[in-house]
Amino acid sequence: MNNPRKINFKIFNLILSLLILYSCNFGKTEWSIDQLYRQKIDGTSKVIYYFSAWGGRDSNPRGFIILDSTKQFQVEIENILPIYQLSQIPNKTNIEGITHDCYGTCGELYYNSKPVFRPMKVDISSENGFKLKTRIYQYKGYSEHNRGLERYVFEKFKETKDSLIFYNLDDVESMNGIHLDTLKVKKGSVYLLFNKKNNIKKINVDNVTLNFKTNSIEEIRHIALTPKNEIKNKELSERGIFRELLK
Incomplete structure (x- = not known):
């Protein structure tokens, strides 16, 4: 005959395990990836991905992420590189890219503003062992050459x-x-x-x-x-x- 205490203890452990599993996954967004590309980087075990994904509340993160080639790709919003496009072939030490910001040329201001084609700012950061150079351009200057x-x-x-x-x-x-x-x-x-x-x-x-x-x-x-x-x-x-x- 089964011991009621042992049965209750098993049920308690099962419920506890389910609660832990739920709490670990609570708040995590389930992503549906609709674009995923990978490029190997010469002289290193790293690869660079470009992706686009959809998640809760119609959020659509996209961009570049660097990972070791042994790791499986996951959407990690905090690790998306702050660039819109690559401007050079990535190598084992450096990655270069461009992006744009308003600088007073978004919305209605666009038509009355003067385009600037030189970078407004250059940011240099370290990303997963690489030196990342990001050139930030004025939105109007960027769009007029697109x-x-x-x-x-x-x-x-x-x-x-x-x-x-x-x-x-x-x-x-x-x-x-x-x-x-x-x-x-x-x-x-x-x-x-x-x-x-x-x-x-x-x-x-x-x-x-x-x-x-x-x-x-x-x-x-x-x-x-x-x-x-x-x-x-x-x-x-x-x-x-x-x-x-x-x-």
Whole structure:
């Protein structure tokens, strides 16, 4: 015959365990990740992720996070890098990026303000063992050099250490039917998307061009490139290139 005291003690332990489990998870947001890309950083075990996620009350954190390659990705809002775009290929010691702030040019003030293209401020911080240089630009200066989204199909490409060069491009969505013989983009913010066969179905590029002497913004381009022919994943290196982890 079972001892009632032992049964009650087991029930008490079960309830206590459930309460501890609940309290540990209470307040944690369950994130639904809709974009996740990873880029290896040369000469280090670290990787840099770009992600977008949705959580409670329609919050939508997104941005860059650095983790060791042995760790599984998690949404850690407190560790999101304070940059909007990368401006260089990350290396084993340095990461550079840009962001923007109002500086009196948001809302109705935008149309009566004068654009400033040089960085308003440069912040240097330490992030997970890296020196992070963040150039902060005036919002109007940033937006006036932002060309918006360009879309092309391309015939072939060539990769160099720091760039990708595309050949025989056509803008199939523009009414003007723009054709380009070549298009050269910097690596760093290159994002590969894959189909079910793990071949590349699209290449998205965020290219930031800064003046070599003044660091003024010269151009910001967002380019979507679709191959006319099959390109296998292994045909592109890992340097300066993000690869999609969600399909």
